[in-house]
Amino acid sequence: MQVKDAIFNRRAVKHFDADHKMTAAEETELLETTIQAPTSFNIQHWRFVILRDPDLRAKIRKDFGNDQAQMTDASLLVLFTADMKAWQKDPARYFANAPKDVAEMLVNWMGPFHDGREWLQRDEAQRSIGIAMQTMMLAAQGMGYQSCPMIGFDIEEVAKLIHLPDDHVMGPMVAIGKGTKEAWPKPGQLPLDEVVIENGF
Structure with missing residues (x-):
């Protein structure tokens, strides 16, 4: 499947x-394929929690997931964290295969760039989650599978269930599997002249 076809389908x-x-x-x-997604400084700080236990998936669906059927019915349910x-x-491990001078420059820059900027650390983590999610969904489409990104669950309670570390952030879930019904018709995209701005607002 061509990349453009995967995006549109x-x-x-x-x-x-x-x-x-x-x-x-x-x-x-x-x-x-998913971990080919780019991250700032090649940090690769996504952590993919595979929700494989049927009882855990059923509990999330019933108690914290608004009874979304894809939480239990999909072949694979992935919770994105970072x-x-x-x-x-x-941090040197992120540049193990880079030229020595490049690795040293980026590793030395990484600390000052992040230090004391908790808002940036969180923003970068969420940005990386978003890019990885889209990469996974397009990869699944190319493999003949369907997907569903989901944020309709109780983040705090699910974080407790998976013992999310304090220094990690929670992102959405993605369900992957064989779809059994056609998706709803596309609701419509905004025109380009409404979303594309030349040089500034």
Whole structure:
């Protein structure tokens, strides 16, 4: 599938074949493709929580997920989180294959760029989550699967269920699987002249 086709055909699918299982090889392919997404300073601070336990998924759906069927029926349910302090944790490893001078420059810049700017650390984590989510959904589309991004759940309660570390931020979930119903018609995109601004407002 061409990238443009994947972009135009990707929809938020709500109904999945609960009996379909992705193979371990397919999951690995999907995740290895997802981690090609870019991050600032190549920090790669996303952490993908695979919600595999059927009881856990059922609890999230019933108690904290507004009874969204895709939480239990999708082949794969991925909760996107990110480590906001990844910039402090052995940052040289993010440039293991870079030229030495480039690696040293970026590692030395990483600390001052993030230090004391908690708002930036959170913003960067959420930006990286968003890019990785779109990468995963397009990769799934290219593999013949459908997806659904979801934020309609109780973030605080789900964070407790997965024991989210204090230095991590929670993002949305993505359900991946074989869709069983057509997505709703596209509601419509705003015209370009309303969303594209030349040089400034």
